[in-house]
Amino acid sequence: MTKQEKVTFVIEKLEELYPTVPVPLDHYNPYTLLIAVLLSAQCTDVRVNQVTPHLWQLADNPFDMAKQDVDDIKAIIRPCGLSPQKSKAISVLSKMLIENHAGEVPKSFEELEKLPGVGHKTASVVMSQAFGVPAFPVDTHIHRLMYRWNLTNGKNVMQTEKDAKRLFPKSLWNKLHLQIIFFGREYCPARGHSVERCPICSKIGRKSLSQ
Incomplete structure (x- = not known):
């Protein structure tokens, strides 16, 4: 051939x-997809889907997440691995979304990749699956x-x-x-x-x- x-x-x-x-990671808006993809680094989608319902009970939007103690986030996401780095990234990026984007997930690769814990692959997933942008x-x-x-x-x-x-x-x-x-x-x-x-x-x- x-x-x-x-x-x-x-x-x-x-x-x-x-x-x-279907998108393998359970989510219901761009923010929950962003967090789920961040958690999936060096972790299976199955494990992430087991953890995120508990995280959403704590906070499922940047305004509520920004108010949470990093240690509380870390305790919930520990099964996903790299919990110290990921919990800090989730906390900081939630605050950045509030400060820089009125609490909305930005619709550009450039702005997404400025967020902590968000590399090109994560940005590509969000752009393609949350916003329908070819990636x-x-x-x-x-x-x-x-x-x-x-x-x-x-x-x-x-x-x-x-x-x-x-x-x-x-x-x-x-x-x-x-x-x-x-x-x-x-x-x-x-x-x-x-x-x-x-x-x-x-x-x-x-x-x-x-x-």
């Missing part, structure tokens, strides 16, 4: 397998699969994002990145992956993983 044929096949197969895809957040699943399918050189996540945006139509980015995540979890894991049973690798081949 040529690279373009691979891209077309991937798009069609993912659409066949996942015609609708292609690259997590470990996407980075692994793009390399495995020989659609990127695997150098780093920035290169993978650049290649994904170059190869896939912009109109598909917001849905496609979720489809790849679900596919990676179900069919194309890092360990114990069977090429023969993988609906995509069995058809287009796979590049051996060094990681």
